[in-house]
Amino acid sequence: MDTSKHFSVIVRVWRQAGRKEPGKMVSYKVQDVSPDMSFLEMLDILNDTLLKKGDSPITFESDCREGICGNCGLVVNGDVHGPDEHSTVCQLHMRRFKNGDVITVEPWRVKTFPVLKDLAVDRTALDRLITAGGFISTNTGAGPDANAIPVEKDKAEEAMDAAACIGCGACVISCPNGAAMLFTGAKISQLALLPQGGPERARRALGMVEAMDKEGFGNCSNEYECEAVCPKDVKVANIARMNREFLLANLLSKR
């Protein structure tokens, strides 16, 4: 194997032993980094080195490593999911770095996603938002033939654009207000654009928006940071649609 292009970097990582423990940045040198390595594989190598020395490896989360499960999420040199546009950090490769670089790695930091250990955080708040109405209440087997309800192709495509959200929480982290409006707006949009989601539109918008407030997520102030970092390029237009849905729901609400 060609090792002539290998190089070394310094990673400065947030270490925190537990939810209630104090944390600090710790620097490590990682040698023999191949440009073809993914960023997380570089951390794997660092962890194996730490383990062999009897030190505690860095806790960080990832699973599919192909950008779809939404489990990974790090702030790299201040960039949510790293420097690549519309990408998860598991898709970041070391060819974006050079010999001697100092790379700062931090966890998602927002009060709604408390740090559990090192770089791993608790994002269950997002599941609770879905529980508050991010579904269509059709029992298994109750729906009509799939082709009984035509859906305009453009609308179906738009619904899919919104549905592409992977639930990583990057939008919340990038938002100066810690809003989960891109996440929630995407789900509300997906289901509002499809006729199947029609009967529950009002209920869904009210329920999910209320849940956002209850969880302590902030509000949108049109910074567009969420759209800029979203690995799936989910658009802020979904937030506008959510606001419309919410407004209409409030006007027509019997509550």
Add this chain to the structure above:
Amino acid sequence: MKLDAKIPAGPLEKKWDSYKFDLKLVNPNNRRKFDILVVGSGLAGASAAASLGELGFNVKVFTLHDSPRRAHSIAAQGGINAAKNYPNDGDSIWRLFHDTVKGGDYRAREANVYRLAQISNQIIDHCAAIGVPFGRDYSGLLANRSFGGAQVSRTFYTRGQTGQQLLLGAYSAMMRQVAAGTVSVLPRREMVDVVLKNGVARGITVRNLLTGELESHTGHAVLLCTGGYANVFYLSTNAASCNVSAAWAAYKRGAGFANPCFTQIHPTCIPRSGEHQSKLTLMSESLRNDGRIWVPKAKGDKRPANDIPEAERDYFLERRYPAFGNLVPRDIASRAAKTVVDTGFGAGPTGQSVYLDFRDSIKRKGADKIKDEYGNLFDMYYQITDENGYKAPMRIYPAPHYTMGGLWVDYNLMTTIPGLFAMGEANFSDHGANRLGASALMQGLADGFFIAPSTVSGYLAAGKFEAASTADREFADSSKEVQERINRLLTVKGKKTPSELHRQLGNVMWNDVGMGRNETTLKKALKKIPEIREEFWKNVTVSGADKDFNQPLEKAMKIADFMEFSELFVRDALERKESCGGHFREESCTPEGEAKRDDANFSHTSVWEYQGAEKAAVLHKEPLTFEHIKMAERSYK
């Protein structure tokens, strides 16, 4: 171990309907008194939890992830099959049934596969109803594509993210039940044991991955929806947390393990780039609809692909299989690629890949159209390899992807342990020796949405349940055994990391038990695996504390199970002295090098029964009979 598949009598088309009618029902008011434990929240687990919750049962779902939406079903790209025949191209339930049995190389049960084909249409109806944004035509009706070796267009899709959208659909249906109070989700829990009381599954032991505490949970039925074990090869397209541990724990408690050696090697993966590699990435085989696969005609030709003239390219799939060409089933495409690489014709700088070329389809359809259909895959390829697939051919190579083997189940999807069910990839049932593309999503959702509500209800209605409590001795014993194992892992304090030892095991599995296997390589593997296992228990290092969020410990626990399971895998491969589907025994092939089945001796499911750590597992056979489909050599020429 008695294997009774419980296939209902009567004509094939009527079996499932009449069987459902015969199953007992649970009175609606009594349903909430039954606790159902669902382990895993992928397509099978989430859909089972949703549908059972809708019926009013009390369901607890356990996932090792932080959220149930992370399950690896999410990564499936291509699509989901159904026999709707919307394109009017001659499809039918019967044809889907036929293709699945044939594609599985006649090693699956007719009755199960027929039921799967029947249910396929209901799945599409239901998923459209719960908001899955399927691809559509300008008519507003659902679009279909041809996929993975089918000659009809029966695959429904949501761009290249069908698994994601179906999983999120099932997840949302499940979260609706969380809101309704019938389902509770317990994240960050890894199942470490099944607890039996008087031979009946009555609960599970799980490890809370945040605190390290072992927890006991009782239930009237336990559903293992825990996915497949392709990570036994170390490098596979599976997510890092995919494992065999839950199924292996069930096996050790007496559940039969069926056809462990049946593995699918997927042809269109991005080749490995070095030792550091943690996983392999699959690109949807829908790429084969428009990409042409070739290698240079000259051995060791190192010219850039675009400099190799047409006459000096070998389109080996089109040459060997003129009827199906680049669309032959996965096992055949993978093996053909291995053959050209092994004989020195491999493409690219390492020679360990073949080309997937879009030049001609870009010429024919235009780059925009290709980008429209496959843009996300080209982006993915670029991100990983730094190469532009529009300008020069992509390089691909096969990788372990899916496991057809799994826990043996009867027609109810119940294992040999009463009350313990297995669904989705975790069971062995419907794909025989090779799974067709776009059929995994179909099976996961068929099991969870449509079979579980009937058969699990039927089991609960028919049974008399003795009281079970987490204070029972059986639960304490289970926790004690698991704790001892954890303690042992933590006290080794050796010199190798869990990943290093896993890689060692994976190398043996890939080199000796991978795409091609023969008696010599298998026997070699049977010698090496116990050595690696022994080294593992003497030389692994797992730092940190037990009662903590401890990722190296989680990993080591999974690898410890792979170290045992791999041996059963190899024994199964050794025992099956025929080639079928993804299982290619090099001794058993036709003069042209195609896989050759031995129906006289191997038309059966191999089911292994655990005999304790010191004794070899015992093989049982469930004979397979084919009344409706004539067994023939699978030919795609």
